[in-house]
Amino acid sequence: MSVSNSVFSSRIKGSLRGVTLLALTALTTLTAVDVYSAETGTLQAAADSLSASKVKSVAFTGSGSWYQFGQAPSPTTAWPKFDVSSYSATINYETAAAHVQITRKQAIEAGRLRPAPVEQKADQYVNGTTAWNIGGTPVAAQPQPAAVEEREAEIWTTPQGFLRAAAANKAASTSVNGGTVVSFTLGGYRYVGTINNQNQVESVQTWIDNPILGDTTYETSYSDYKAFNGVNFPTHIVRKLGGYPVLDLNVDSVSINAEAKISVPPEVSSASAPKITVTSDQLAPGVFYLKGGTHHSVAIEQKDYVVLVEAPLNEARSEALIAKIKEIIPNKPITTVVNTHQHFDHSGGLRTFVDAGATIVTQQLNKPYYEKAWAAPHTINPDRLAKSHKAAKFQTFGDNWILTDGRRFIEIYQIAGSGHNDAFALVYLPGEKILIEADAFTPTAVGAPLPSPVNPYTVNLYDNIKRLNLDVQQIAALHGPRVTTLADLKEAIGQSSIAGK
Numbered sequence: 331m332s333v334s335n336s337v338f339s340s341r342i343k344g345s346l347r348g349v350t351l352l353a354l355t356a357l358t359t360l361t362a363v364d365v366y367s368a369e370t371g372t373l374q375a376a377a378d379s380l381s382a383s384k385v386k387s388v389a390f391t392g393s394g395s396w397y398q399f400g401q402a403p404s405p406t407t408a409w410p411k412f413d414v415s416s417y418s419a420t421i422n423y424e425t426a427a428a429h430v431q432i433t434r435k436q437a438i439e440a441g442r443l444r445p446a447p448v449e450q451k452a453d454q455y456v457n458g459t460t461a462w463n464i465g466g467t468p469v470a471a472q473p474q475p476a477a478v479e480e481r482e483a484e485i486w487t488t489p490q491g492f493l494r495a496a497a498a499n500k501a502a503s504t505s506v507n508g509g510t511v512v513s514f515t516l517g518g519y520r521y522v523g524t525i526n527n528q529n530q531v532e533s534v535q536t537w538i539d540n541p542i543l544g545d546t547t548y549e550t551s552y553s554d555y556k557a558f559n560g561v562n563f564p565t566h567i568v569r570k571l572g573g574y575p576v577l578d579l580n581v582d583s584v585s586i587n588a589e590a591k592i593s594v595p596p597e598v599s600s601a602s603a604p605k606i607t608v609t610s611d612q613l614a615p616g617v618f619y620l621k622g623g624t625h626h627s628v629a630i631e632q633k634d635y636v637v638l639v640e641a642p643l644n645e646a647r648s649e650a651l652i653a654k655i656k657e658i659i660p661n662k663p664i665t666t667v668v669n670t671h672q673h674f675d676h677s678g679g680l681r682t683f684v685d686a687g688a689t690i691v692t693q694q695l696n697k698p699y700y701e702k703a704w705a706a707p708h709t710i711n712p713d714r715l716a717k718s719h720k721a722a723k724f725q726t727f728g729d730n731w732i733l734t735d736g737r738r739f740i741e742i743y744q745i746a747g748s749g750h751n752d753a754f755a756l757v758y759l760p761g762e763k764i765l766i767e768a769d770a771f772t773p774t775a776v777g778a779p780l781p782s783p784v785n786p787y788t789v790n791l792y793d794n795i796k797r798l799n800l801d802v803q804q805i806a807a808l809h810g811p812r813v814t815t816l817a818d819l820k821e822a823i824g825q826s827s828i829a830g831k
């Protein structure tokens with residue numbers, strides 16, 4: 331699924347962080363000058379060199395590359411690249427607010443069949459503990475609570491932002507070869523930066539929470555500093571999140587202390603926290619389509635236990651799924667969770683089921699990925715597994731696997747040759763003729779226009795259905811508004827008589 335970074339971040343720490351950020355804002359405003367005058371050594375020299383105490387806001391533009399975090403096409407590759415034709419950021423250090431606009435288009439990897447790239451425009455805001463986007467049809471402000479951490483990190487890791495926050499938060503400095511390492515804690519988040527011997531901030535690292543990666547490294551390096559109206563600012567910015575690039579920007583304009591009023595829209599400040607809902611539709615006896623929000627799952631009742639297909643998003647979603655399953659299938663444990671692929675929006679809830687004692691069924695390439703990722707510390711937002719430290723149980727497969735209680739068969743097949751992901755699975759119930767799949771075919775609402783041009787992932791899914799000789803009657807897609815049929819899938823790829831093929 332094509333979604334912005336923010337979807338993959340988990341909940342933030344809530345009000346504690348809010349209080350601290352506000353405190354920081356006040357402290358920075360009131361005492362920055364005093365702190366700088368009292369400070370000696372590298373931090374002072376860098377602050378002078380970058381005019382940190384004078385820079386209340388910065389706006390910069392550029393172009394380069396952006397990469398979609400959590401959507402690697404295989405468990406062993408970097409995040410997929412998008413070409414950025416324009417990037418513009420406005421950051422207000424006094425109000426801890428930022429506005430970033432990105433125009434980007436996916437850069438398709440050689441040999442990988444993906445949908446034809448379309449230009450995307452992201453319009454993202456944060457102010458203290460409130461994040462929102464402007465977009466959609468009709469255009470509206472959309473709260474983005476899961477994006478607060480990442481967007482605040484962008485503010486305090488910029489060179490001037492880092493130096494201002496260092497001055498306001500009793501930073502510690504240590505000399506290292508060729509520079510100085512400066513570190514401090516802000517709102518429970520640790521920041522560590524390196525200042526080089528030219529008094530430039532060379533890199534800054536912090537850590538934000540992610541449901542899969544835990545404490546996730548957010549590291550930005552700055553180079554090729556130039557003076558813009560007397561203020562030094564880097565013209566090359568490279569950022570990595572979770573070890574792989576998310577941004578590589580060549581800066582072409584910088585303006586200092588320009589108007590940077592970034593106010594929370596009233597409809598965002600008055601919005602209540604989104605409710606997590608799970609609804610259940612029975613597709614066949616003991617087969618429940620669990621919908622709600624953007625990502626769905628399917629619960630399958632076996633003789634003595636429950637098999638769940640997909641644990642998307644995060645622990646909150648998993649807790650809601652567990653509660654719903656208890657209600658519709660009482661007194662049977664969820665012993666098995668089938669994972670379609672490792673994109674973060676489809677695997678972010680798995681850790682909760684590991685803690686609950688379930689076995690994770692996934693394509694064999696994914697197991698080492700999860701084992702490594704899940705071993706990382708989860709100190710920012712500890713989840714159930716971070717507290718229980720239970721070992722994950724896996725059942726892996728290459729081309730296919732069958733789960734059965736002797737009565738109902740649950741067949742799992744690798745979706746071969748899909749450009750979406752290299753370790754990608756579908757689930758088929760031969761007794762009920764039900765296909766369960768994610769991201770290969772997402773149905774549209776009744777009467778909505780069909781995808782145009784045709785989505786190659788859907789064509790590939792159809793090829794796999796034919797290759798495997800699956801007799802499909804219902805399709806329970808893990809995105810989208812409704813259960814469909816093979817005829818709907820064929821129509822979406824122009825193969826039906828209705829579409830004139």
Ligand SMILES: [Zn+2]
Nearest residue numbers: 331671673769
């Ligand atoms: Zn996906």
